[in-house]
Amino acid sequence: xxxxxxxxxxxxxxxxxxxxxxxxxxxxxxxxxxxxxxxxxxxxxxxxxxxxxxxxxxxxxxxxxxxxxxxxxxxxxxxxxxxxxxxxxxxxxxxxxxxxxxxxxxxx
Numbered sequence: 001x002x003x004x005x006x007x008x009x010x011x012x013x014x015x016x017x018x019x020x021x022x023x024x025x026x027x028x029x030x031x032x033x034x035x036x037x038x039x040x041x042x043x044x045x046x047x048x049x050x051x052x053x054x055x056x057x058x059x060x061x062x063x064x065x066x067x068x069x070x071x072x073x074x075x076x077x078x079x080x081x082x083x084x085x086x087x088x089x090x091x092x093x094x095x096x097x098x099x100x101x102x103x104x105x106x107x108x
Contacts, residue, residue: 005059016094016099023058049071060074061073
């Protein structure tokens with residue numbers, strides 16, 4: 001069975017980093033892999049679709065979610081996977097633990 005997960009980031013809660021935040025899906029139980037073999041999405045990717053309230057929902061799953069959601073699709077490994085959020089040059093709220101990560105929800 002393939003996992004499907006979503007993460008929604010509201011405008012005022014974008015992960016605070018000076019350069020980039022990147023979300024990656026990695027097969028559960030797998031060893032760390034290099035960025036060149038990992039599909040990811042981030043806050044500086046052009047074309048992400050926003051909702052009317054300015055939030056962005058990322059769909060993480062193995063198969064494409066459909067033309068209306070493909071721009072916010074993070075291809076994830078088939079089967080079970082774990083989402084990983086990396087922040088480059090994290091700002092104070094990350095370092096002191098006051099930033100709350102957006103929830104990741106399993107769909108279906």
